[in-house]
Amino acid sequence: MKIKPTLVILLMLLSMNVMADSPRIVNIINFIREVEPRDFGISKADLFEATSNECQQMRQHHLTGTWLIQYDALIDPRYQQLLKEEAKRGSEIGGWWEITQPHVEAAGMKWRGRYSWDWHANTGFSVGYTPEEREKLVDVYMAKFHDIFGVYPKSVGSWIIDAHTLSYMHDKYGVIASCICRDQMGTDGYTLFGGYWNQAYYPSRKNIFMPAQHSEEQISVPVFRMLGSDPIYQYDAGAGGNGQGVYTLETICYGCGDDERWVKRFFKSVFEDPALGFNYTQAGQENSFSWPRIEKGFKVQMEQISRYRALGTVRVETLAESASWYHSRYKVTPATSFSTLDDTFGKHHKSLWFNSRFYRANLLVSGDTLFFRDIHLFDENMPSDYLTKSTTSTAFEYRTIPVMDGFNWTTASQRAGIFFQRKYDTGSYDNMNITDFKVSTPKAGKQQCSFRADGALFTITFDDNTITIRSNAHFDWHLSFCIPATNKSTLSVEGNRLIGTMKGYRAALSVGKGKIRSGQELCIKPSKHSIVFRTEHPFPSRTSWK
Numbered sequence: 001m002k003i004k005p006t007l008v009i010l011l012m013l014l015s016m017n018v019m020a021d022s023p024r025i026v027n028i029i030n031f032i033r034e035v036e037p038r039d040f041g042i043s044k045a046d047l048f049e050a051t052s053n054e055c056q057q058m059r060q061h062h063l064t065g066t067w068l069i070q071y072d073a074l075i076d077p078r079y080q081q082l083l084k085e086e087a088k089r090g091s092e093i094g095g096w097w098e099i100t101q102p103h104v105e106a107a108g109m110k111w112r113g114r115y116s117w118d119w120h121a122n123t124g125f126s127v128g129y130t131p132e133e134r135e136k137l138v139d140v141y142m143a144k145f146h147d148i149f150g151v152y153p154k155s156v157g158s159w160i161i162d163a164h165t166l167s168y169m170h171d172k173y174g175v176i177a178s179c180i181c182r183d184q185m186g187t188d189g190y191t192l193f194g195g196y197w198n199q200a201y202y203p204s205r206k207n208i209f210m211p212a213q214h215s216e217e218q219i220s221v222p223v224f225r226m227l228g229s230d231p232i233y234q235y236d237a238g239a240g241g242n243g244q245g246v247y248t249l250e251t252i253c254y255g256c257g258d259d260e261r262w263v264k265r266f267f268k269s270v271f272e273d274p275a276l277g278f279n280y281t282q283a284g285q286e287n288s289f290s291w292p293r294i295e296k297g298f299k300v301q302m303e304q305i306s307r308y309r310a311l312g313t314v315r316v317e318t319l320a321e322s323a324s325w326y327h328s329r330y331k332v333t334p335a336t337s338f339s340t341l342d343d344t345f346g347k348h349h350k351s352l353w354f355n356s357r358f359y360r361a362n363l364l365v366s367g368d369t370l371f372f373r374d375i376h377l378f379d380e381n382m383p384s385d386y387l388t389k390s391t392t393s394t395a396f397e398y399r400t401i402p403v404m405d406g407f408n409w410t411t412a413s414q415r416a417g418i419f420f421q422r423k424y425d426t427g428s429y430d431n432m433n434i435t436d437f438k439v440s441t442p443k444a445g446k447q448q449c450s451f452r453a454d455g456a457l458f459t460i461t462f463d464d465n466t467i468t469i470r471s472n473a474h475f476d477w478h479l480s481f482c483i484p485a486t487n488k489s490t491l492s493v494e495g496n497r498l499i500g501t502m503k504g505y506r507a508a509l510s511v512g513k514g515k516i517r518s519g520q521e522l523c524i525k526p527s528k529h530s531i532v533f534r535t536e537h538p539f540p541s542r543t544s545w546k
Contacts, residue, residue, distance in 0.1 A: 001422050023278045024271045024314045026305055028065030029179065029226065030054050030284040031096040031157065032079060034072035035404070037115035038292065042290050048078055048437045050287040050294055051139040055086060057298055061306040064089055065228060066319040068096035068157050071103035071116060071141055076492035080148050087149070092318035094155035094177075095141060097165070098124050098503070106144070107136040120394040121189060125158065126165045127386040127396050131314040134165045142173050154320035155179070157191050157226070162386050163208040163219060163335070170221050177323030179282065180208070182234070185244045185407065193408070194400035195501075197362070198231075199280045200224040200326055201333040204380035209398035211333045211357045212317060218333075222326045224319065228254060230279040231269060231315060231340045232351045235362065235373065239410040251285040251297030258297035262344055267304050269340040272316050274439040277336035278352075278448040280322070319445055333357035336428040337447040337465050339439045351436055354447050354462040358510075360533040362406075363449065363460070364417075368433045370451060372418035372479075373406035377500055377507035377535060385503075400411060401500040403505040409487040416483055421523075422454065423476035431478070434458075466512075467533040473528070479531060481522040493518045 012485050030452040033053055036042040051067075059063060067086060072202055074081045101116040113123040122128035127373075129137065142152055156169055157179035169175035185193050195201075201211040202218040212218030228249025237245035249266060250257045257263065270281045283301050285294050308314040317325075335356040343349045350365040363373040378400055385391065402408075410417035432453040439449045447462045456473035471477065483491060492499045493516055497508040514524050514531035524531055 003296060010223045021518075022275045024308075025277070025280045026270075026280060026308075026314055026316055027179075027224070027280075027282050027319050027322055028058065028063060028066060028284045028302075028305070028316065029157065029282050030065065031068040031070070032073045033070050033096075033098070033117060033286065033288055034076055034079075035115070035117050036288045037117060038119070038288075042288070046289045046290040047073075048076075048082075050289070050291040051079070052082065053291045053295065054287070054298060056139045057302050058091075060303045063302060063306060063309075063316060064091040064093040065316075065320065066094055066155055068094045068155065070098050070100060070117070071106075071144070072098045072100040074141070074144060074148065077471060082372070083386070084149070090318075090319050092150055092155060094147065094153040094157065094319065095160035097126060097156050097161050099128070099137060099202050102111060103119050103137060103141065107133070107134060109136070111189045114249070119188065121214075122390070122394060125396065126159060126162050127160065127391050131164045131388060133390070134162070134506065135168055138165060138168055138173070141404045142169075145355040152196075155318070155323070157319070159188075160192065160398065161208060163203060163205055163384065164387065166203070166221055167205060167209060167222075170219060176221060176327065177224070177319045178221050179226050179319060182225055182229045182248065185238075187244055187246065189395035189410070191397040191399070192285075192489040193398070194374075194402060194405070195360070195398070196225065196333070197353045197360050198225050198229070198338045199278065199320075199336045199355065201224050201355070201357065202330075202373060204382075206381065206383040207398070210380060210382060210384075210400060211378045213332075213357050213378065214380065220327065222323050222383045223331075224280065224322065226283065227268075227281045228257070228283065230262075230266065230344050230347045231338055231353055232344055232364070235407055236410075239407045239415075246352075249301070250292045251301065252289045253297075254296070256344075260261040260300045260347075263300050263304055265342060265346070267308065268342060269344065270345065271308055273302075273339045273341050274441060275339065276441050277334045277338055279336075279338055283300070317490060332542050334399070335340070335445050335447070335462070337439075337441075337462070339449075341437075341439065352439055352447070352449055356462075356464045358465040358537070360400075361462065364406075365434070365437050368435065369431050370420050370434045370437065372404055373432075375509065376404040376405070377403060377509060379505060379507050382503070382505045399502050401497050401505060403500045403507075403509050404481070405487075405490070406449070409483055409490070411484045411486065411539065414482065414484045416487065419480045419482055420453070420458070421478055421480045422473070429478065429480065433513075442475070464534040469526070469531040471529045473529055477529075478517075478526065479524040483522070491522075493522070510534050510536050 230247035
């Protein structure tokens with residue numbers, strides 16, 4: 001079927017408006033290891049083949065990206081030659097910050113790992129080393145990288161990289177971009193939960209996972225969230241159970257990143273659905289799984305990215321290019337949002353994620369029920385466990401401060417959330433039946449959604465540090481906090497404040513309009529059919545709450 005020229009022009013104008021107001025950005029980031037001890041059937045040759053085939057696929061589609069290389073692969077001449085050719089095409093070469101035996105020994109230290117690359121936190125990540133040792137590891141890597149490529153890397157990524165290391169890289173070697181793992185609970189022993197959910201943020205100097213609230217307290221290196229989490233299903237994967245599943249754009253993720261239908265729906269969400277500020281995802285794959293596992297999803301994703309680029313609706317950039325743009329546009333972490341209005345699995349869910357430097361929040365529509373699935377608060381003064389000392393644990397944990405934690409507070413028998421409820425003729429409250437859920441951006445820095453319930457119109461507006469709910473309802477309604485008894489001690493009430501706690505720190509979400517009613521059940525009653533939440537800064541002081 002031929003498309004009329006006028007329709008082509010309209011589509012081009014529409015894409016130009018979308019890109020100007022809220023650009024859609026994709027980084028193709030492939031990171032490279034020299035060995036894979038978790039699977040003895042995968043050889044060094046298999047890993048190099050995977051990287052070579054990723055190069056070939058990107059060349060076929062005329063796509064450039066970012067290659068992040070671990071030290072053990074950095075010193076391998078095969079990768080050096082391959083990546084120098086990629087750099088000539090316009091791709092970026094950067095550092096992948098997992099620590100290996102040759103890296104540690106080159107820094108004059110003793111390797112403690114089980115294999116030459118050990119994925120445990122106390123050996124394979126910078127958090128397993130003292131600040132002084134971290135600086136030695138940086139100096140050795142940067143010297144070797146400069147010897148090979150003639151420049152220092154602009155981008156360094158890892159599942160997690162600590163604040164001290166990133167600050168040192170930025171100050172001494174001019175690193176301008178970083179990327180870390182998506183939100184997850186315990187996967188591979190790595191917990192990063194409650195952070196700036198997608199896009200990118202400026203981290204606190206005390207805590208790489210915590211967005212800073214003030215420019216003087218931030219590391220001016222934007223940290224991008226990796227792996228393309230499903231905005232509906234990743235959060236709840238395993239909620240109420242003993243572990244968390246994986247629903248991501250990773251090409252080895254069965255039923256998601258390797259599935260053409262899911263990939264198309266996910267890209268539609270990222271590249272087409274309403275977003276505030278900008279929307280972002282990371283494609284690409286680590287070489288550890290070998291090409292037979294990577295191939296199917298990688299080809300599908302490169303084809304789809306190439307198609308969107310041809311339409312002019314996405315910017316395909318290196319990580320450093322995205323970071324440079326971010327830094328030129330934002331002096332502090334911006335408010336952004338990520339909406340999904342068509343279920344990625346073709347079911348009946350919708351999701352809206354909102355992030356700012358003060359908090360994050362998630363609304364989920366499940367059938368005809370709407371509720372806040374998540375609200376976490378950010379405090380730049382809350383240090384990570386690894387700021388000044390190394391860990392001896394095989395796992396690491398980064399958390400922020402919850403007011404609602406729908407994943408960790410949900411039990412096998414009860415879903416945690418903040419539900420929109422109305423009073424029915426029976427005299428009892430129950431969840432509203434909602435329809436016509438819509439998302440819009442009324443002005444810069446504000447994200448709005450609306451819905452209808454029993455003839456009434458509700459609007460929810462998010463901005464930097466407030467959430468405002470308004471309605472013209474003719475009936476009695478409130479917000480009901482459903483928190484299973486085992487987790488009720490995590491959230492407390494002081495006057496008009498909701499107090500969340502984490503690792504001895506607490507943060508406040510005040511109710512500026514409306515009234516908190518606590519007791520057996522916690523709820524917020526509106527004032528003149530409005531409720532306004534506001535984050536408080538500075539936060540209440542640290543306490544030894546139990």
